[in-house]
Amino acid sequence: MNPPTRRIKAMVAVDRWLYRKDGSDYGPISTDELLEVIEQRKIDLTTPVCQTRDRRWGPAAEHAILRDYYEKCQVRWRAQALDTEAEAHARRLARARQHRRRFVTLVMVGGLVAAGLAAYIIWRLGQAQPLGMNRLARIPQVEVLPVVESPRGEPPRVALVQEVVVPRLSEPETYDTAGIAMEGDGQAPQTVSKMTFDEEGQVATIPASELQRVLDTARANLKPCAMDAWRRDSAFTGTRISFTVTPGALTGITVSEEVKRNAAFKACIKTALGRVSVPVYKGGDRRVTIPISLGN
DSSP, X not given: OOOOOOOOOOSSTTOEEEEEETTEEEEEEEHHHHHHHHHTTSOOTTSEEEETTTOOOEEGGGSHHHHHHHHHHHHHHHXXXXXXXXXXXXXXXXXXXXXXXXXXXXXXXXXXXXXHHHHHHHHHHHTXXXXXXXXXXXXXXXXXXXXXXXXXXXXXXXXXXXXXXXXXXXXXXSOOOTTOOOOOSSSOOOOOOOOOBOTTSOBOOOOHHHHHHHHHHHHHHHHHHHHHHHHHOTTOOEEEEEEEEETTEEEEEEEOGGGTTOHHHHHHHHHHHHTOOOOXXXXXXXXXXXXXXXXX
């Protein structure tokens, strides 16, 4: 981010100021000291101030030097707020990845313990000895029945078994596509759980007019983010922003390598795309890429 603009020097070195806050007057102070009070957010443009030479009270917005400096401070405050939000988002993502790794480790350890226990039970069953029930109770001997020969000339009877017809299983008309990952940057893969078909057998999706409206709104919301990124770094010339249009929301937001480390820009586009209104429709998702290019 570019270094903050230094405060504007006082036009007249002998100017002294008073400001009124919470019913009390403070001062006299120099112009530089008054600008420092504004930068510390102790007063704003509505705060009554006056110069000691004329004692005419009025809001700070009436003085151009105070008004211009307050506007520059607002730009810097917004940039600091975006940086703070981006850093907090990065910390939340780091904690989520850490919890996910711990969960996967616990699942793997549990699976290994269960597999070891199952192997031990199988081995013990293979080593088991007879219980010796034949020693406790007398097992009667079964005599073999005599074989009855069929009379000569008469073949043995053959019992006919009625044929059972098993119906053939049919293939399903739709297929579950869960597990096909969408593009992402260190995020959980985006998946489409089921394809939806209309009456003519075509894949149902968002209407073209609604999709165009969503894209136009997204472009309009992303433009201030690109301009703010250029103001922060003049080397910024553009990037590619991709997202998935799903029923009711935009998900799976990704950016190209140029802005991979620009946390403030990524936080801005997340907020901008979150304000885009997407209709709730019945159909599949649409993956969209919007290129952003800034000329010299």
